Amino acid sequence: MPHGFYLPHALPNEKIILLLRRHWLVLFGRELVWVVAALLPIALAWLLPGDLQGLAENPLGYPLAVVGGSAYYLFLWLFALNAFVDYYLDVWIVTNERILNIEQHQLFSRIAAEQRLSRIQDVTAETRGVFATFLHFGDVHVQTAGEQTRFVFRQIPDSTAVARKIASLAEFRRRFEDIREELHRAQL
Amino acid sequence: MSLPLTLLYVVYLVLVGVFILYSFFNLYHLLRFGSPLIVTLGVSLLYLLGAVTLLSTSWAFISGIDWSSTIDLLAPPATFTGLN
Numbered sequence: 070m071p072h073g074f075y076l077p078h079a080l081p082n083e084k085i086i087l088l089l090r091r092h093w094l095v096l097f098g099r100e101l102v103w104v105v106a107a108l109l110p111i112a113l114a115w116l117l118p119g120d121l122q123g124l125a126e127n128p129l130g131y132p133l134a135v136v137g138g139s140a141y142y143l144f145l146w147l148f149a150l151n152a153f154v155d156y157y158l159d160v161w162i163v164t165n166e167r168i169l170n171i172e173q174h175q176l177f178s179r180i181a182a183e184q185r186l187s188r189i190q191d192v193t194a195e196t197r198g199v200f201a202t203f204l205h206f207g208d209v210h211v212q213t214a215g216e217q218t219r220f221v222f223r224q225i226p227d228s229t230a231v232a233r234k235i236a237s238l239a240e241f242r243r244r245f246e247d248i249r250e251e252l253h254r255a256q257l
Numbered sequence: 258m259s260l261p262l263t264l265l266y267v268v269y270l271v272l273v274g275v276f277i278l279y280s281f282f283n284l285y286h287l288l289r290f291g292s293p294l295i296v297t298l299g300v301s302l303l304y305l306l307g308a309v310t311l312l313s314t315s316w317a318f319i320s321g322i323d324w325s326s327t328i329d330l331l332a333p334p335a336t337f338t339g340l341n
Binding site: 074075128129131132133135136139140142143144146147150151153154157158171173176177179 | 260262265266268269272273276279280282283284286287290291292293296297300304307308311312314315318319322324326328
């Protein structure tokens with residue numbers, strides 16, 4: 070298995086071909102918010118040094134600043150972890166047998182869907198936006214013949230190449246299963 | 258009307274409790290559903306290191322405060338805000 074990824078309920082002889090997560094820029098953008106928020110109090114302290122000294126001498130202001138500042142940074146750290154967990158647990162997997170869509174929506178809300186390659190009908194790559202165009206990432210829409218008719222691989226790197234790969238794998242799988250069925254009929 | 262400073266300390270402890278609880282939830286999800294293990298373990302350890310650093314730094318400041326004192330809320334504004 071590439072990257073040591075554990076594939077749950079793996080089929081016999083199943084191998085991971087593509088293991089996809091959102092482009093790193095998505096995580097960077099989410100974490101940047103928390104970095105800026107962490108720098109805000111420091112910037113304020115630098116801009117208002119006089120007020121800071123007054124605060125340190127105040128019997129209520131100082132404890133309030135200490136517990137407030139502590140709680141502020143603790144929760145920023147927690148939100149940064151949450152952003153990473155949300156990014157890292159969204160995974161799209163293409164194996165030699167099926168495609169899997171595993172998305173973590175919130176804590177305690179996880180959706181996992183899968184579909185056989187032979188049931189894929191149409192694959193479309195979509196790239197929108199300045200960053201997506203220059204950094205080559207976007208969405209891949211996979212139309213299937215199953216209960217869940219549409220899989221969306223969101224903000225993945227090289228979406229065009231991924232779409233082409235999935236389409237060729239699906240075509241190969243369909244031909245393989247057609248030949249296997251013909252052989253089976255011939256034996257009967 | 259005076260406010261015991263301990264109230265502020267209790268509110269802070271409640272917030273720390275919430276922080277610990279949600280940290281546990283996040284780490285549980287990361288370790289259970291994340292893969293490969295080396296990445297999830299690395300991130301978890303880094304997070305715990307950061308959390309311990311923040312909590313110990315906070316404790317260094319908090320332990321220097323006299324929480325048994327009270328604050329007079331009806332004191333004149335200049336005293337309340339510490340401005341001259």
